[in-house]
Amino acid sequence: MAAAHPPIVLYHYPTSPFAKRIVWYLNLRQIPYSQCLQPVILPRPDLKEELGISYRRIPILSIGRDVYLDTRLILAKLEQLFPPSPSHPSLTTPSPLQNEHALLSALLSRTIIAPNGLFLRAAQLLPPKLFAAPGNGTPQFLRDRADLSGVNLPPSSPSSPNAAADVSASPLSPATLAARRPEALVEIRAYAALLERTVFSDGRPWIVKGAGGPTLLDIEAVWILHWLRQIPGALPAGYVDSRVFPGVFAWVERFGRAAEQRPAGEAAAVVQGAEAASLIAGSAFAEAEAGVDAADPVVLAEGLGKGVQVRMWPTDWGFTHKDTGTLVGVDDAQFVVEVKGKRGTVRVHAPRRGFKVAKVGEGESRL
Template sequence: MSTNPPVVLYHYEASPFAKKVQSLLALKGVPYTRVLVLNIPPRPALSTLLGITYRRVPVLAIGSDIYCDSAAIASALERRFPAAPTLYPFRVGVGKTAPIAEEVVKTDTAVVRALAFWAEGQVFPTVQDHMPYESLPAEWIHDRSGHRGAPIDIPTIVARRDDSKSTVASHLALLEAQLADGREWLLDTTAPGLADIIVHTPFAWARTLSSLADLFDPTVVPRTIAWLDRTSTYLDARRVSAPVISPEDAAHVITSAQAEDIDYTVGFNATDARRLGTERGDAVTVTPRDVGKVPTVGTLVALSSEEIVLETRGEVGVVRCHFPRLGFQIKKAEAKL
């Protein structure tokens, strides 16, 4: 019998970031179930049943721990499923026959995170300009305007599309240069890893948008096209069927599962907590710094330089909610929980 914890993905079908997380799960070979949620709040499957008001999806449950943001999800999958294929494969010619040493595997973690800031902070917004805003429902436009903190001005977006398309072309040129030496994978590794998935996600999405499709010209970016196809083929061959379950069933599975040993994996940095004006056991809020600034309120139970962990309570039970440190703000709540 498997001793692996249950894994549940909360997402909606059209989300590029959900596709990214599904690619991570495929690469790691982790079986999972799914809960389909609406593409706009409210999402009572999370907020009511589990007490998580974080407005973005996807989120991933592993046991009774909920990981918010794809960066936290990637880190959790790597540490919770160490026997699965690593997200940080060896460089070509390095350590192929030797046991995996942590200092080798972790060599490019900072580079991978920098790539994430580029792919998600620079590439993604320019690709996003080419979504078919003109035909999207008014309800969705209204929700995403609130999410961004400013109205979505469709005429302005349409007017700047040529400029943003030129920017996407420049990003493609950078990617083509990275692949110019004929390497198989983005960081010249023996297999695809987190870096490939991070960068593949926005460019594969861009390829599906009609106003950007002509940028993927095999005479201009042949190595990029080959890498995109190679990565897609590799991941598609490893995808498994993920059954859809009800929010209620998922919540009961999650809250009855074992929690991660966060004292060991995350710990508590008391010095940093003092800088933030809080301590273990305090009621705190965690809020994204960029968009979707809806706070999640809970009890602070773990804190490191990379991760924040809150305990939240919903109608079904208690879970632990994990956020990355970078990109999120933590504050002491005004009232006790």
């Protein structure tokens, strides 16, 4: 695939720490892509109207007419579809430690992105002033993020559209953040301490000893700290900083310098939503159509099969936004649903972990 791959489009916004995981990967492996920049809150007509995709999280990556949801699946697919070559250098560790590297990368990804995992703790360290206009809340943003956790905030009143009083139920409201902060700080510090006293106790530049550059394990380990360290007020000085954890913070800086650069310095082209959608609609599929594994316990229990009309949604957050389409694939790693947009169909792939598929009309509840 690497020689003449179909076009890749990354739908994201640059402040998304999840999107960074993909941007860094594409940069480090020198994989060309275009980016379709998205607003930080809904609506996102480039996805919903142009492609017919209801999933509301960022990032989304298309490769040809295949659309991949969730960074866990996106990274796995890029690994699979772009095997190491001189033009796309490997981010894995050569044998004999190749399997250990793959195992640790997968475990780290599971731990950090899991419900109640380190990512959610990190989000609880965002300073409330990030979302607040002077003297007031920013209800649009808080309302949008409340939707992610299924919280329906009352509509803002037309007479005072910026009133902060109605956002107290949001997970990002100042009161909720203040209540969660102490425990979140302890967990983030423990994570930095773990890295400092293990891999970064001996002055190595990257997690894998002897590696000539960052590997996938560095991407999986670094993104939370890389995100928090650039948000003023997130990490308290003297508690989690470069004085307390010099090896870790030097690594985060070093990683940023290595991974933020595009090869040869050229930025990824920006495409508008309509252009991106016609690029996708006009492309070949990147993968052969997956089959539905008839022996899969979930397929059996839910009465699924190829051609069945289904809904598909994430179960951790953003779960009220469900995609509807035709089930075309189920295997150990993914669900694949064909979704109709105004320019034809795309195949939408979601990882098994953290996603659910149910026949239309059934299983509409969160779990």
